[in-house]
Amino acid sequence: MGMGDQIRKQLAAAALKRQLERVSGEAQAQLDGAAPQVGARTGALADASWDARARFEAMPLYQQVKLMKQMGETLRVESPFFRVHEGMAGATTTIGGREYINFANYNYLGLASEPSVMAAAQDAIGHYGTSVSASRMVAGERPVQRELERALAAFYETDDCVAFVSGHATNVTVIGALFGHGDLIVHDALAHNSIVQGAQLSGAKRLSFAHNDWRELDSLLARVRHEYRNVVVVLEGLYSMDGDYPELERFVEIRRRHGVFLMVDEAHSLGVLGESGRGIREHCGVPSDEVDLWMGTMSKTLAGCGGFIAGCQPLIDMLRHLAPGFLYSVGLAPALAAASLAALEHLRAEPERVQALKAGGHQFLREARAAGFDTGTSAGYAVVPVITRSSLKAAQWANALFDEGINVQPIFYPAVEERAARLRFFICSTHLPEQITHTIAALARIANR
Known part of the structure; x- marks a missing residue:
């Protein structure tokens, strides 16, 4: 991607973000302004006004969903959500017939x-x-x-x-x-x-x-x-x-x-x-x-x-x-x-399951920090974020990791503030040390592209 394309994408993301921040208040204000006054309107005009209001498409919540989809389309970032898992999900999972290292589930002790x-x-x-x-x-x-x-x-x-x-x-x-x-x-x-x-x-x-x-x-x-x-x-x-x-x-x-x-x-x-x-x-x-x-x-x-x-x-x-x-x-x-x-x-x-989880979480935190990633205030117990400070970057990194056989979910605006956008890794007791090391190495390569 050229520098000009990158700048255009960043500007588009910023514009859509500002639009998304405004949409709930603006849409609700428009609906409130268009609300028919009971007793003031009758006949076809009143019926038309109520009909315009009673539409799910006009709700601020739907406007948020529509803008999130628009953001992904404009930035050409494939949605990383709602992927279908075809078997049991733990340290690994199968999606589309391919096995992935999995950091997107809460099966912390592998008991599911x-x-x-x-x-x-x-x-x-x-x-x-x-x-x-x-x-x-x-x-x-x-x-x-x-x-x-x-x-x-x-x-x-x-x-x-x-x-x-x-x-x-x-x-x-x-x-x-x-x-x-x-x-x-x-x-x-x-x-x-x-x-x-x-x-x-x-x-x-x-x-x-x-x-x-x-x-x-x-x-x-x-x-x-x-x-x-x-x-x-x-x-x-x-x-x-x-x-x-x-x-x-x-x-x-x-x-x-x-x-x-x-x-x-x-x-x-x-x-x-x-x-x-x-x-x-x-x-x-x-x-x-x-x-x-x-x-x-x-x-x-x-x-x-x-x-x-x-x-x-x-x-x-x-x-x-x-x-x-x-x-x-x-x-x-x-x-x-x-x-x-x-x-x-x-x-x-079996407290050894808890100890294995602790070891894996601490290893992930230690290696992520050593690679220069911002892990916020995580203590390294099962949950470790990698803060990207960019929704676009979080989505791009998640998709790039998926291409390399690693499944992790991004968290981005409006779920969190733009500056808090992140990848969120959930570690299980069944994750192997080599899987964690491989994941951090892959993330480092992607971040340095």
Whole structure:
């Protein structure tokens, strides 16, 4: 590509980016301006106005999708998303009949393809069928569902646990059910979408603090804690975009000092942090009862699907009887519950998987930094970003790696700010040292072109 072509592409990308930043506000303003006034218009004119408004194509969300597609077409960058995997995905995967080194999945301990885990799921299907088909409260439970919850409660050293059918829905429904008007929800500025959505839907006041900045949180609570009835602080055990973690012991001190609830989302830290994979509490040396709500997912380390909350008995009783995402949703499929229960048993019995994951993550971080890549604040536990600071570059690098037999996903604008565009590598315990070294070498060649 000539220098002139490169400059034109960069200018086109910048123009499309600015357009994408404006489109939501502008489209909504246009729709609001065109909205018919009830009682002011009648007949064909009113019908035409309503017809123009009731179109999905006119929604700001669709305008964003259209512009993202336009950006890819203008820059001649093939979309790296929605690729079809033709078998089990772990350290390697098969796409289009070709095997790739795979850094685009959360099968951190390789348990989703473990024969005994798959056998447990198959046995559950043979005994219970593929679905329980209704809410557990109104239609009854299956033993394996409660076995999983009791095992998770024991793992977290809590009174009880309740399992939901979706990790995202777990945060949304639990935060929304427990907190409302007159309460305050404070979360890390980089908290997962599910945490933000739950806070927004709850009706409670929502504030954020700078990423992992316990001092800012302390100062914030000193100013406003007295204005609210219940206050909950929500953190993540391992942040999936940056691969870093909070100083949990500092947040525990704040919990005590200000009299607030503390919720920790362990979606990416369960089975990853701690010598035996017990998560951030083991990594930071914090007793389990210093955190009020332990949230986690079964879709990553635990080789299934769904989410859970572990905590004291009053908490679990409230959620089991009144949380909409549990009460009005189908119960966890027996095959998924059985798979996650078997995976949890492997996690408890085989800490060497956790050590292999730690070694691979640290190797990737070490070699990426040695090659001159910006890995941000990653601590080298399962998640390592390579920050490109350019959406175009992130997409180009991802596609170039794919051509060389390496599958990794880019994260770019508008999912993150343009300056934070990146490739995001997820490392599994089953990745071989030579696969990691080969990947960094390939990335270095691509970056130097």
